[in-house]
Amino acid sequence: MNRLQLHMKILSNKEHSINTSDASELSLSNDQDPRSVSLDGVKRIDLHFPRFTDGRAYSQAFLLRRRLGFQGEIRATGDVLIDQLVSMARTGFDVAVLREGLDADAAQRQFDRFPDFYQGSAVETKPLFAKHQA
């Protein structure tokens, strides 16, 4: 079986900034419907986790990546912790601004752990059973 390849670029707070006057960078609050904004010329969209237990941004990322076919960067900001990175990657995030002081090795271990998952996602659209039967 092929391993599901998941990648995320991890940024520190120092490396993260947003230029609000740049129309190619967009920041959405987590109750906005991403389908209601124009994505013309947008290269990066920041989605927000006010607390890591507030999972609305996962659905936003999924809709952007999967439904709208957004090809640019989707960046996770806010309360971004190691144990949520895999779900972020699977729902379409490709960059995460990790809270200061977290251990990058521990983050990598999570990406290396599961070779695959049951459901389809934004990254691998087919569920496990459909891949096996293909």
Added chain:
Amino acid sequence: MYQYTEFDRQFVKLRAAQHRDQLERWQKGQLADEEFRPLRLQNGWYVQRYAPMLRVAVPYGEISSKQLSVLATIAKDYDQPEEALFAKAQAQQDLLPGKSPKLIKGYGHFTTRQNVQFNWIPLSKSADVMDLLATVDMHGIQTSGNCIRNITTDELAGVAVDEVVDPRPYAEILRQWSTLHPEFAFLPRKFKIAMTGASEDRAAIGWHDVGLQLVKDAKGEVGFKVWVGGGMGRTPVIGTRIREFLPWQQIMNFLEAVVRVYNRWGRRDNIYKARIKILVKAEGQRYIDEVEAEFNDIVNKDGGPHTITQAEFDRVAACFVAPQVTESVEISVNANLTDPAYQRWLKQNVVAHQNPSLRAVSLSFKRLGLAPGDATAEQLEASAQLVAKYSRGEARVTHSQNLVLPWVEASHLFDLWQEAKALGLASPNIGLLNDMIACPGGDYCALANARAIPVAAAISERYQDLDELDDLGPIDMHISGCINSCGHHHSGHIGILGVDKDGKEWYQVTLGGSDGSDLSGPAGPGKVVGPSFSASEVPEVIEAVINKYLELRLPAEQGDHGRNEYFIETLRRTGQDEFKTVANAARHSEPALA
């Protein structure tokens, strides 16, 4: 039952390894308490009054003899607190007012959601326990937390005589779909799905966030009736039917829409308003329209990626083929088949089966000396052996906190009865007053406002006469220690809810609730009889209500039933006023001030 593939097996092992990694980071201080908490919860690890609690998932209640045996090992070897901790806990218990059974250890507890809990395993040993569970394909994945929880179903799935479609393959497919779903791990609140494939609802589907009923249309095609937005808790609500017939192939695509809209729209500002029931109530048709639009997009824009293929259905369904049995006559050379005690057990604890040669048999975990649903390590191991010997190695945990053996040959009933009796698991009381449902309550649970176990014990002690219980007929008695409603008090014919007033334990009594079964009628919450009662008043209140029933019920010769009218039938016919009056009259007068 479902046979794990190599992938399934590896997945559970990796999940156990992930828990160990998280536990170690927490122990090293790399993961703060509030960061570890939601992670351990999604593996079933709570922290309770005195010790952690582990909730082990039993997907749709189906469990093997081997799995029961490992649960027995966990009870024996791991449900063992340090002596000082246990002694301190008992000392604190001894300070509580009233009579309360002593704490016990080394046991498991069957829950109302068909899972199994342990109360004394030290968190430091949690990773070892997860590894042990994984050796028999078990885990605690999503048994807590704000995610899609264990899917429950009819305890008689695959054997019930009124079954239209066996729900187990669908429940298994949904189990896989919901397991570590990346988008739905941090919903506004917990999310519970229940499913039935029979004409009678034995899974209380109206009371769940999503209720599913498998049906066949005029052409014989299988599909789901779908309800959304039921739930107990502070605001009891029965689900709203949002689909009359959803083709079975679409169930995952449709639930993805249901849950995605909930994830986007559900309230997160108030924990008591965060369940999907509140959203469905508040938005009504707008919620339903949004789900249908989202479902349409999933199918037409995303290509319906989770449409179940016939090949996948067949692969899973092949695990649930019924064993072939043709022998049917009850023969046991030494058996006294006319023994009245045996006949009573047959009547109460044994039900008919799709295969006329087989029966489904309940082992009763409702007996004096142990709380409802509690099973000692020895009883778990002995049950495992009964299941291996008499039920093709498979049992079901029931939502009423017993075990069902679904594949018992009629010719083995007498032998099974004798063995179960020797183990204390043959109380002939399934469905009767002392087959009560109770959560662990304030004796263990940190959320509880009041204890449930002493109340259950007091009522059980009062009602031990088998003839009396038989005469009273079926009565659903449900007891919860707090408004979270784990003891399903809303759906009891008689419901008891523990409440806290000024730091003291009080109990609200409700009458006329229904889980949605044929006897109980359409699902709905009971009505409160009046201000809450003290613990010592509760047994007398219950007795007053029962005596009123005996007074009002239509005897066999007067009613249309050909038998005595049952409690819930009398309550429905006469209304609640007279019952309320006697319940409130059982209140003790205020003690005179010294």
